[in-house]
Each structure stands twice: as structure tokens, then as C-alpha cells.
Amino acid sequence: MNNRDIELFNDSLERCSAQPDFLSCFYRLFLASSDTVAQKFEHTDLRKQARMLKSSLYIMMLASSASERAAHLEKLAQSHGRAGLDIAPPLYDLWLEQLMRAVEASDPRFDAPTGAAWRRVLQPSIDFMKSRY
Ligand code: HEM
Secondary structure (H helix, E strand, C coil), rough: HHHHHHHHHHHHHHHHHCCCHHHHHHHHHHCCHHHHHHHHHHCCCCCHHHHHHHHHHHHHHHHHCHHHHHHHHHHHHHHCCCCCCCCHHHHHHHHHHHHHHHHHHHHCCHHHHHHHHHHHHHHHHHHHHHHHH
């Protein structure tokens, strides 16, 4: 992961965010991907959740640097841990795969390097979240 990845990720995120459907597309895919996920979000206001997800993506970009990771993600990891929302590690893989589908559908300039950049930027945060389960 390098500055070029951050740039590709950030530019693509801006293009996705310009599509009104981007986050609802992600939640549609994510909820349909597993009964467990659908149950977890049964009582959630998904419009509010979508706004939080958008800011989370920027936070994950900041957390892609190792020295910043814990500072940005510790609370989030705690809330998602076994004693809280109880989000088991495999659910993060589903999260990433459905997010990548939504990105591919929403970014009009999506290409392989852009997809690889998203994965390289987000993976360290996902690994951190899993490691705190
Ligand atoms: C790295 C990936 C993820 C990020 C950045 C993220 C981010 C967030 C944020 C910011 C919140 C609100 C604040 C909080 O509760 O701490 C939240 C809540 C939540 N997240 Fe995640 N999340 C991620 C992965 C997941 C996964 C894989 C699931 C699996 C189902 C999940 C399920 C939930 C649920 C159920 C809530 C509470 C919703 C409610 O208030 O009703 N999250 N998430």
C-alpha cells in the first residue's frame, strides 16, 4: 500500500459517492449475502447507517497507516467485538466482497488497479477489526 493506492482509492470513493445509489447498493448486497448479516441489521435505520459507513471509509483510509490504526479503530473494533455487536471475522470478508461489488457497479471509471487499491487500503483495517474479535 502506497500513496498511489490512497489516491486511486480516494478518487474512486469520490466518484462512487457522487452516485446516489452507492451505499444503498452496498447494503442491499450485504444484507442479501447472509442471513446473519440481515439479522444483525434487523432493527437498524439503514439511511443513518449508510452515512456512518461513508465516514468509516475515510477513517479506514487514515487507519491504513500502521501507526494510526489503533487510534482510529480501537473503539469501533470494541463495539463490533464478541461482547458487543458480536461480528465474527468471516463477516468482514463478506463485507469487503459486497463493498467491492458496489464500488464496481458505482464507479464509472472502475478498473483493476482501482479495485486492487481499495483492497490494499481497506485490508489492514479489516485485519485489525478481526484481530480484536
Ligand atoms: C471494517 C468494516 C466495518 C466498519 C468500518 C463498520 C462501521 C460501523 C460503524 C461506524 C457503526 C456505528 C458505530 C458503532 O456501533 O460502533 C457500526 C455499527 C454496526 N455495524 Fe459495523 N462496520 C464494519 C463491519 C461490520 C460487519 C462485517 C457487520 C456484520 C453484520 C457490521 C454490523 C454492524 C451493526 C449490526 C451495527 C449496529 C447497527 C445499529 O445501530 O443498529 N459491521 N459499524
